[in-house]
Amino acid sequence: xxxxxxxxxxxxxxxxxxxxxxxxxxxxxxxxxxxxxxxxxxxxxxxxxxxxxxxxxxxxxxxxxxxxxxxxxxxxxxxxxxxxxxxxxxxxxxxxxxxxxxxxxxxxxxxxxxxxxxxxxxxxxxxxxxxxxxxxxxxxxxxxxxxxxxxxxxxxxxxxxxxxxxxxxxxxxxxxxxxxxxxxxxxxxxxxxxxxxxxxxxxxxxxxxxxxxxxxxxxxxxxxxxxxxxxxxxxxxxxxxxxxxxxxxxxxxxxxxxxxxxxxxxxxxxxxxxxxxxxxxxxxxxxxxxxxxxxxxxxxxxxxxxxx
Ligand code: FAD
Numbered sequence: 001x002x003x004x005x006x007x008x009x010x011x012x013x014x015x016x017x018x019x020x021x022x023x024x025x026x027x028x029x030x031x032x033x034x035x036x037x038x039x040x041x042x043x044x045x046x047x048x049x050x051x052x053x054x055x056x057x058x059x060x061x062x063x064x065x066x067x068x069x070x071x072x073x074x075x076x077x078x079x080x081x082x083x084x085x086x087x088x089x090x091x092x093x094x095x096x097x098x099x100x101x102x103x104x105x106x107x108x109x110x111x112x113x114x115x116x117x118x119x120x121x122x123x124x125x126x127x128x129x130x131x132x133x134x135x136x137x138x139x140x141x142x143x144x145x146x147x148x149x150x151x152x153x154x155x156x157x158x159x160x161x162x163x164x165x166x167x168x169x170x171x172x173x174x175x176x177x178x179x180x181x182x183x184x185x186x187x188x189x190x191x192x193x194x195x196x197x198x199x200x201x202x203x204x205x206x207x208x209x210x211x212x213x214x215x216x217x218x219x220x221x222x223x224x225x226x227x228x229x230x231x232x233x234x235x236x237x238x239x240x241x242x243x244x245x246x247x248x249x250x251x252x253x254x255x256x257x258x259x260x261x262x263x264x265x266x267x268x269x270x271x272x273x274x275x276x277x278x279x280x281x282x283x284x285x286x287x288x289x290x291x292x293x294x295x296x297x298x299x300x301x302x303x304x305x306x307x308x
Contacts, residue, residue: 046277
């Protein structure tokens with residue numbers, strides 16, 4: 001847990017990025033989790049996953065931007081991504097995930113700026129028959145992100161949201177979002193949150209995840225089970241059977257490069273599986289959060305820093 005907190009704190013210090021950039025061995029470790037720096041790298045990854053029966057949510061990396069110009073750049077990158085996805089003809093089997101902090105959420109009037117800039121992305125997604133999911137960031141952004149979700153769902157009801165089981169508030173949020181047409185990805189939570197708002201012990205996070213999963217799977221919405229944890233995925237299957245859910249009324253989501261064999265196994269066995277595929281030059285914070293989740297990867301990564 002201490003190492004996890006250190007890595008999560010480092011994820012918010014972009015200066016450290018220089019240490020891991022430019023070393024080919026380090027790059028190979030990053031490449032395990034990131035599908036490349038350009039859209040032209042990511043689209044072949046999407047196609048390869050689709051060939052294995054795995055659906056995709058594409059993420060243009062970037063967060064915590066500080067100028068409107070950067071926020072407009074995020075919007076443009078997503079419009080280009082949707083154009084690329086339209087060319088693959090996968091419909092809603094390939095959607096996009098966005099972080100509102102990349103759309104200016106932390107700027108003055110940030111809520112309005114983010115909503116203004118993300119709206120054309122949601123419209124472009126609807127136009128090609130797919131959806132957008134709003135990733136969830138640290139707990140201070142949640143009210144703004146859920147308010148943006150409610151606004152966007154008025155015209156684009158398929159817009160999805162993410163709930164983080166580690167937060168005390170999430171059970172109530174899950175109840176509020178367990179409604180017809182609502183797409184909710186349930187995750188454990190990847191941010192360094194204080195004990196005033198979040199469970200600190202893995203056991204408590206897991207129990208909270210299971211409780212929220214029950215709420216979402218029992219409701220009329222579309223649950224997206226965002227976890228690599230075999231216990232949570234098994235519980236989701238049990239709950240799907242218990243509530244007589246059709247196979248296309250929920251899905252499992254995992255991150256690109258994590259348990260890929262399990263992703264293929266589940267898809268072959270008839271579970272709807274979607275991989276979250278990140279690409280772009282701003283991979284540093286995303287990558288550090290993945291290291292924090294799995295101390296085994298840290299040794300692997302540190303060894304790569306010593307190799308050229
Ligand atoms: P854990 O208890 O962390 O892991 C269970 C098992 O999974 C481990 O024992 C291991 O076998 C495997 N595993 C987990 N992580 C790794 C890894 N990095 N490398 C190798 N094996 C691993 N968090 C947010 O806060 N906001 C979001 O919007 C968000 N979106 C997400 C989208 C998707 C599709 C997924 C899968 C996760 C997302 N997360 C998000 C991250 C999430 O909050 C967790 O931090 C992350 O999924 C790890 O939790 P876990 O449920 O996989 O279980």
